[in-house]
Each structure stands twice: as C-alpha cells, then as structure tokens.
Amino acid sequence: MTHDLQLIVLDMAGTTVADGGLVEQAFTAAARHLGEDPAGMIDHVRATMGESKISVFRHLFGDEARAQEANRAFEAAYAELLDGGSVTALPGARETIEELQRQGRTVVLTTGFARPTQDAILAALGWQDLVPLTLCPADAGGRGRPYPDMVLTAFLRTRKADSVDRIAVVGDTSYDMLSGVRAGAGLVAGVLTGAHDEEALRAAGASHVLENVAQLPGVLR
Known part of the structure; x- marks a missing residue:
C-alpha cells in the first residue's frame, strides 16, 4: 500500500x-576542453540523463584518465554556470x-x-x-x-x-x-x-x- x-x-x-539545460552546456565545455567535437556525443548525453556522470564520460572518452579529466572539466563548467542563477x-x-x-x-x-x-x-x-x-x-x-x-x-x-x-x-x-x-x-x-x-x-x-x-x-x- x-x-x-x-x-x-x-x-x-x-x-x-x-537547471535550464546546464548539463548539456557543461558537457559541451568538457568535450571542447578535451579537444573533442560535442555534436556527435550529445545524443548519448541526453539518452543517459540520470546516469552517473563519470560513467557517461568513461563510455564516451574511453580510458580512465580522459574520463576523469572530462568529469573535472564538466564539474568546473557546471559550477561556473550555476553562478548565473539558472538553477x-x-x-x-x-x-x-x-x-x-x-x-x-x-x-x-x-x-x-x-x-x-x-x-x-x-x-x-x-x-x-x-x-x-x-x-x-x-x-x-x-x-x-x-x-x-x-x-x-x-x-x-x-x-x-x-x-x-x-x-x-x-x-x-x-x-x-x-x-x-x-x-x-x-x-x-x-x-x-x-x-x-x-x-x-x-x-x-x-x-x-x-x-x-x-x-x-x-x-x-
């Protein structure tokens, strides 16, 4: 019951x-930080909303070091975007x-x-x-x-x-x-x-x- x-x-x-789409914006910043084009990855990001972010980055960027770097860049970008009051x-x-x-x-x-x-x-x-x-x-x-x-x-x-x-x-x-x-x-x-x-x-x-x-x-x- x-x-x-x-x-x-x-x-x-x-x-x-x-959050006004901050996840996608922060992901775009993280991909560019790694020298990657985010356009081909954004569909996967949308499909895996709710999954642990580091797991998403492991799937997209392969080795652990790049995944961790992408995650750090994502978190930094998201924190910066938060200051804009979008949440x-x-x-x-x-x-x-x-x-x-x-x-x-x-x-x-x-x-x-x-x-x-x-x-x-x-x-x-x-x-x-x-x-x-x-x-x-x-x-x-x-x-x-x-x-x-x-x-x-x-x-x-x-x-x-x-x-x-x-x-x-x-x-x-x-x-x-x-x-x-x-x-x-x-x-x-x-x-x-x-x-x-x-x-x-x-x-x-x-x-x-x-x-x-x-x-x-x-x-x-």
Whole structure:
C-alpha cells in the first residue's frame, strides 16, 4: 500500500530541480576542453540523463584518465554556470518534500553529479537543511544509477524503512526507474518534467507516471 511507504528517494535535476539545460552546456565545455567535437556525443548525453556522470564520460572518452579529466572539466563548467542563477526548484518541489515529511516519511535527495556540484545546487536553492540526507554516487561506493546502490545506501543510512518494499523511488529518467526496480522499492514513479517520456519510464519499470513531483503526496496518501 502506498500509504505504508516510509522512505522516499527523490532525484534532483529534472525531478525536483530545473537547471535550464546546464548539463548539456557543461558537457559541451568538457568535450571542447578535451579537444573533442560535442555534436556527435550529445545524443548519448541526453539518452543517459540520470546516469552517473563519470560513467557517461568513461563510455564516451574511453580510458580512465580522459574520463576523469572530462568529469573535472564538466564539474568546473557546471559550477561556473550555476553562478548565473539558472538553477531553480521545480514548481511545488519544496512544498512536496515538506509535505512528505509532515506525513511522517523520510526524504533523501540523490543525484548523478559529484558531491561538490550537488552541494552547490543545494546551496543555490537554500536546501542545505531541507532533508536529513543527500547522496551522490561516491557516497554509495562510486556506482550511480542505474545501479541500486544509492537507494540501498539511503535505506541503510537512514534506518527509517522496515524493508525495501517500503521505499519509493522517484525520478525523471529510465535510469532512476531501473535503480528503484533493482533495489526492490515498493513504488517506482516517473515524472514528466525532465529527460525521458512516459514510454521510456514505463519500459524501465515505472509503476506510476506523474505530470510532476507535486502530485506525489496525493498518490501516497
């Protein structure tokens, strides 16, 4: 039953946060930093939204050293773009998180970005103290989505859910859905405010597809 869900694992960019296309802009800067043409790679970047960024760079740039260099360039470019004020909370996102917590549920925010970028986004939004735990891939041993590691790390660290089937995982990409399914979450919900459409979300295992995250508290009541 949805009202029995105790732990809510929410994605950030595309689900609770709008960044105005900064991921693609930062990726373009990173590719050019490595002397690569980003035009032939951007489709892969769009298709893998939600996946750990270092995993994307390993696929695109091959060896580990170039992938790490690309990741550093990406994070630096994203941080610089953040200073322009492009990051905002999606409509109703903060209110949703607060309502879920009033319902007695624990909320954890997750991302495919590295910790410095996640912290910069949280600071830009004034969300540093909004939830008890935020996670990036490094916090879960280095494996981001589509692996279940961040979801299971949230489960283990918060100790707020009796079993994995009392977890809800919510995100805007097929990678979010896969991570929830693989973690055994009791509810895996996609939102249509980000990278992937309903067909992709359903194909990856979404049990619910919502127009936006603001609909989530009503689903869980």
